[in-house]
Amino acid sequence: MGHTRPTGTQGFTFLEIMIGLGMLLFFMVFAVQMTSVAARLAADNRDELQRVYWGRAAVEIVMEVAREKPDVFFKNNPGFVEIEDLTVGGFNMLSALDQKVLASIDAGTIEVSIVSD
Amino acid sequence: MGRAVMSFADRNQGEQGFTLLELMIALGIFAIVLVIITSVLGGQLRLFGDSNEERRNLHEARLAMEAVVDELEAAREDGYKLDLVGDTISGVKLDPDPESVPLVSTVKSAARIYLDDNELIKNGQLVSRNVSLRFSPMTQDDVDLRIKDVPIIKVDDEFHFIKIEIEAGDPTQSGYALTTIVGTASRLPL
Numbered sequence: 001m002g003h004t005r006p007t008g009t010q011g012f013t014f015l016e017i018m019i020g021l022g023m024l025l026f027f028m029v030f031a032v033q034m035t036s037v038a039a040r041l042a043a044d045n046r047d048e049l050q051r052v053y054w055g056r057a058a059v060e061i062v063m064e065v066a067r068e069k070p071d072v073f074f075k076n077n078p079g080f081v082e083i084e085d086l087t088v089g090g091f092n093m094l095s096a097l098d099q100k101v102l103a104s105i106d107a108g109t110i111e112v113s114i115v116s117d
Numbered sequence: 118m119g120r121a122v123m124s125f126a127d128r129n130q131g132e133q134g135f136t137l138l139e140l141m142i143a144l145g146i147f148a149i150v151l152v153i154i155t156s157v158l159g160g161q162l163r164l165f166g167d168s169n170e171e172r173r174n175l176h177e178a179r180l181a182m183e184a185v186v187d188e189l190e191a192a193r194e195d196g197y198k199l200d201l202v203g204d205t206i207s208g209v210k211l212d213p214d215p216e217s218v219p220l221v222s223t224v225k226s227a228a229r230i231y232l233d234d235n236e237l238i239k240n241g242q243l244v245s246r247n248v249s250l251r252f253s254p255m256t257q258d259d260v261d262l263r264i265k266d267v268p269i270i271k272v273d274d275e276f277h278f279i280k281i282e283i284e285a286g287d288p289t290q291s292g293y294a295l296t297t298i299v300g301t302a303s304r305l306p307l
Binding site for chain 1: 299
């Protein structure tokens with residue numbers, strides 16, 4: 001009986017108007033949410049590609065230093081070391097990378113790898 | 118059905134209809150809804166356009182970076198040691214016969230990769246558009262590397278790195294910037 005209009009009158013009931021406005025609000029919020037999700041995905045994609053190149057740069061640097069100074073590099077851990085800090089021009093590369101950089105040497109062959117925590 | 122016919126008939130006789138006030142209120146509500154929809158839609162379209170532009174710039178920057186890095190890696194595999202002279206990265210082959218080869222340049226030259234009016238050309242083929250390159254030397258003060266129980270290892274003058282920065286479009290808007298670092302030593306076995 002709540003949806004029954006009074007006899008002889010036309011128009012929407014208060015409940016119908018509220019439902020309509022609610023749906024409109026819901027779709028607007030939904031559209032805004034979709035927009036923000038799309039923007040966040042684009043930002044993640046942007047960060048991910050740059051992270052790939054930071055990873056590449058980290059491997060490059062560690063490999064070159066290890067090749068140049070293997071005696072210093074693997075002095076205390078002949079088989080395996082974890083890079084604790086890698087700063088380039090004041091920029092903390094490990095923080096940007098957000099992954100571990102490991103180096104190992106086996107029979108003169110140096111291997112550098114990047115692993116997730 | 119009968120009621121609808123009656124309703125129209127009644128309206129024709131002037132007994133029913135919307136008043137001017139009702140029409141104005143309806144139009145006002147319609148205008149408000151239209152403005153809201155238009156602003157939301159406009160925002161979406163603008164975002165869509167920016168995303169497209171950004172994706173295009175990302176693609177161009179990535180192509181350019183891959184082309185430059187691949188070229189430098191190939192030169193190092195061939196036994197070249199890289200050097201940075203002005204805005205050009207060139208390779209010098211030390212063994213068996215010294216030979217200098219321009220590899221990457223930001224000015225049009227005989228380089229295998231060069232930038233001509235923001236177009237990156239590799240071996241005569243267009244690789245990417247709307248890009249700019251910047252090369253910076255990394256000196257011994259630039260790189261600190263620390264391992265557990267080992268003092269900070271400083272990169273000395275015997276070997277160094279080159280920072281490569283590539284921008285596509287305007288990074289302050291929907292442009293895209295990529296940075297990486299390459300070593301300069303030859304890849305030939307020590």
